[in-house]
Amino acid sequence: MIKRIVTIGALLFVLKASAQQNLVKYVKPLIGTEKMGHTYPGATAPFGAVQLSPETDTVSYELNGHYNGEVYKYCAGYKYEDKTITGFSHTHFSGTGHSDLGDFLMMPTVGKLKLNPGTAKQPGSGYRSSFSHVNETAEAGYYKVKLDSYNIIAELTATNRVGMHQYTFPKSEQSHIVLDLTAGIYNYEDKNTWTYVRVVNDTLITGYRQTNGWARTRTVYFAMSFSKPFKSYGSKYENQNPVYRGFWRKFDQTKNFPELAARQIKMYFDFDTNADEKVKVKVALSPVSQANALENMRFEIPNWDFDAVKKQAQNTWNKELSKIVVNADQDHMVNFYTALYHSFINPTTYMDSNGEYKGLDQDVHKANGFTNYTTFSLWDTYRALHPFFNIVQPSRNNDMVKSMLAHFDQNSLKMLPIWSHYANDNWCMSGYHSVSVVADAVVKGVFNGDAEKALQACIVTSNKRNYEGIGYYIDKGYIPAERSGISVSNTLEYAYDDWAIAQLAKKLGKTDIYNEYMKRSQNWMNNFDKQSGFMRPKSENGNWISKFDPMSTHGQGFIEGNSWNYSFFVPHDTNGLASAMGGKLNFAKRLDTLFSMHLPDEFFAETEDITREGIIGGYVHGNEPAHHVPYLYNWAGQPWKTQAQVRRILEMQYRPTPDGLGGNDDCGQMSAWYMFSAMGFYPVAPGSAEYAIGSPAVNSATIHLENGKTFSIEAIGQSSKNVYVKKVTLNGRLITNYSLNHTDILNGGKLVFLMSAKPNKGK
């Protein structure tokens, strides 16, 4: 018998669950589904491999496969603004600014068979259905919607690797379930490379889908089981030659033909249904094989009890959410637990129940003592999400670091991941921030693997000379503007990352490496123009570029930000930066200006990923580079301004509505920022064990640590007016430096804030 690696003791848990609070009720997965949040409303388990969620559109349907920029809008496949649903697919990113996935779109229909989705303007032109939010329910682990065009109720729930559909049909002799293997997110360029489906019997099909999307080469295997035998089935091939060549006509391959292989396959399954008859479908995924998918299904959902699976999913969510028990006003309760939910749905499990997964080398590997994860949006998540995991999910974060090290071992480039998903790296964004995640986990004692090897992986990655200007950075201390469109972002981020490597080396007693990387970490100075006081691109000849506008984000050497924001990006040397900017007082003034300036529309228009509400003055919260900036007032001698700005951001950028997120949630980074800040502290420089203290927005929070201890926060007198910290104590001892250490948390204890409507400007 195959030894199973069980990440959640599901059965045991069911017994204990009744003692837990119902925190699921605060989770509103629809938050962020409108405008720029890019979250999805469907059902998923914590860190689940399956994200079973409705698609309201993907760009390909409207425009015959030609890119029109709309693909960005549908990163998560669902837009709250839309009026129709095309179906339910099994994989989704949460909050990303780039798209992919959307595997195995399934749609129940009644009446004349339609195998194209049709258009939103004419829902009747295809299999898509109208729907109304009135008939829609989205909860952690559960989604329900009425498909008005067919009078079908669709319900979804999920375990880690299995999605379960329950369709309540009307009476019909023409009930269908459509499986559109040509559908997908980021689908505009003939994304499918191959698909394969086999009908094992009249209730089970298996297969796989290979795509060349954002992930260059990605295969997802499935097993799909129906609660009721289909009476017939068929397929249609889109725009392609017959799948068999030569003597392929020996069977009719369009009707009841059980072995399909082609680039573009659409399938349908026919049923007779009685009024209110429920047809259920279990869809298990695997990165490795159909057999593993089937095994995952049998292991995770052995029966057909949809309600029990839903209950288990929500019990599992309650268990995870209970890691932090918060008391706050209703809006903050919803915001907090939705943020906690959004932070606990990525990275995602990328491993079968038998421990097998696909590696970066595209071969199958068996995880040795860890759960393999994927979907690492590291430019975003190194900042607050992984530090957050180091407090509330250290075991998982340990496994995530191990997954990143497996990535390093398995790719030919020998690099830690940049932005990776499904055994691929797409190298999205700047820096090599894996090293921050690795260093933070080691420094905080979370990583229990071979730390020397981990350090080596960081060093190798940071010396990949032909990657994005690293050679120049090493040789000259900066990247010439001629050599990279994002020369300054890169230099600043590399400098921070190098500092993180130095901290890791220090922890391991490697003084030489520490010294080398501390030196590299000072490279930020090479892009700091003392005269203008801004970070500024520098030419190969050492001169500052002349056409420089610190408001602009285009052609200025930055990515997802302008110099105004990036000039504060020295999280590891805040004192050095304050000093460079003319001392604490001038540093504070610069921060004041950032938060109060007006960003003209022309520059806002250049700012991707965020709504107008995602901006406060010139501070852009919807993008990540400035996430630490509100906390910099602590180093400017004006911590009360950190407190005020943090509370302002918490109120403005996070609202409990579908359009409540001011920018992409970015795989939980925005949510992690919310939770840290709402609890009153933030990791300004991951790799350091220190947190900067801000202003809590909750009344209290109790963190249940994996070591069995609890760390709680209490904010006495907290209100929307009392945003200032009059006094803060740790276990009764006064904190004067507005700093908290990770050890303070690990030891358990109590952080008590006394809140006030007036800033505490005294010593």
Place this chain on the structure above:
Amino acid sequence: MIKRIVTIGALLFVLKASAQQNLVKYVKPLIGTEKMGHTYPGATAPFGAVQLSPETDTVSYELNGHYNGEVYKYCAGYKYEDKTITGFSHTHFSGTGHSDLGDFLMMPTVGKLKLNPGTAKQPGSGYRSSFSHVNETAEAGYYKVKLDSYNIIAELTATNRVGMHQYTFPKSEQSHIVLDLTAGIYNYEDKNTWTYVRVVNDTLITGYRQTNGWARTRTVYFAMSFSKPFKSYGSKYENQNPVYRGFWRKFDQTKNFPELAARQIKMYFDFDTNADEKVKVKVALSPVSQANALENMRFEIPNWDFDAVKKQAQNTWNKELSKIVVNADQDHMVNFYTALYHSFINPTTYMDSNGEYKGLDQDVHKANGFTNYTTFSLWDTYRALHPFFNIVQPSRNNDMVKSMLAHFDQNSLKMLPIWSHYANDNWCMSGYHSVSVVADAVVKGVFNGDAEKALQACIVTSNKRNYEGIGYYIDKGYIPAERSGISVSNTLEYAYDDWAIAQLAKKLGKTDIYNEYMKRSQNWMNNFDKQSGFMRPKSENGNWISKFDPMSTHGQGFIEGNSWNYSFFVPHDTNGLASAMGGKLNFAKRLDTLFSMHLPDEFFAETEDITREGIIGGYVHGNEPAHHVPYLYNWAGQPWKTQAQVRRILEMQYRPTPDGLGGNDDCGQMSAWYMFSAMGFYPVAPGSAEYAIGSPAVNSATIHLENGKTFSIEAIGQSSKNVYVKKVTLNGRLITNYSLNHTDILNGGKLVFLMSAKPNKGK
């Protein structure tokens, strides 16, 4: 440690080899490479997974990917008539009438880098090279050629799963090895679906190639190791988008970039070479993974000694060839051992050294106690090749039957293979002749698996109503002409196959099944038109079709044959057929007419796969349906005519020259016919243990059986004139019925022919 399944005890063998005869010297792999033989001249091990052989062209190069019929010509990738070589690829069919494979074309070049093959008319226009047969050597397990355009000597050898190249370069700072992943046989319709290559280090690359060719969905994994580090490498993508999307430009992916994934990849590896420097490349294949390919390489060729590998390959061949020790004139020695060689190169091993293989369900399986084989050209090979194996390769044939049963288990259709290769079935040709192979192996005691299950698989296959007219055949006893273009072939072949199932059932004591299938086996009568005396298509209403021409092969209900040939296709009821044709004398006259008639050009032109020399009168030896026909004189009371015709065919259809084969070798079927006939007997109806006695063309032959016994044939007075059997004795006992039983062979013994120039017409 993984348990290895070793099919050949290579090391042990090396010690014993010296005692064996050098039979390799008689093997001329170039036989059949000209005109219609469709054999390949390159290096392969017995039943090897690798067939490393030169390509002289594949149609796609000349015609920009458009089909022009030439694809048929290049089934084996090499035509003796051609003047240029495009490279050396690792997989080839032998003697087929349909094409596929040609994986991983490699070409060593010098000078300006060229990544297109160019055309045969202008060899300098691409990487192809001129060559001359004067500088070409083709032996069992070894191939050598001088590439005139580059002054490079290329040598090839192979173990089961690994091909080894040895290129002797001139002095150059511009030496290259091109790896063209876009090349392939049957390549005219964008055959590649995806390719992946990773450069592990400067001497090792791994990857895979997925194609949609004749095999609908096929993946071959490889590991490729160079004896000398390449100084640089690069790639080019043909007609396609960048392989990475979005942020893919972070690396230059064309030069020294180690992770490639795309539909169409060409690669090159650069070297500095000294004069006469040998660069060697080992290429291991796997149906499962890159890791398995690498493991196969390390297991089978752990070193770099090309000569030792070649020696081992030829020792292995000598061992296999020694299973029959023949004495004959030089031409027959060459013909016989080349036929033996050609019969021992398919089916091919489809399993890694660790026992893993890809199943028809496209998932990975582990062979449980057998070697998994693929490339089953069963319409051809059930006739003589598998019966031949039941004598000289019973262990392998046992495994082949097990491979066919695994095929049955793993495909959704639940059918035994029709024409299968690489975990696919292409359903080529008529009948379900797997059942003949299964029955013959069980009846002859070769199959040691679950015979009841084997019978069940035969029964299920024979009742697949929606396959090629089987439903009509079952219901009406024939297939209406309106329902199939090859209605008569199918009925006749199903009837024979059903008889084979009956024999299997009888062996297992299943009387009901025996009776049922014996009844079905009489269905041949339903297509026999007593009035014309021919097999003839019948309409749905029971009337014979009116436009009937027994000479024509088109639109007459036959495949690869006309009614003249197919009318004799009742191998299982020869007496019944003779009787239907008016008794023995009339039967003999009909046979006489067949062998002496003139087939007008218009009908010959319709006859695929054969040369004009492949025809004797109206008897078409180059296609298989009539292979048993020369032996039917035994049932017509005129065995001397069998003897004369067999000898005539042996002389006319098999010559020791490149154009020496009168038709496609068809994966060894033509060769197996040769060997049986040259030894003096033939299995007219596989599934029966009886052989019909003909006229031996060898002086003597000794078969070394796996049971340790020997069976020998001696032909006293044999010569090209003394083709008649005056007397034949088995262990001294006179044989009067011109029949030999399989048990007679298994028991060991001696079959002695006394030959004469005059027919023995007496009793």
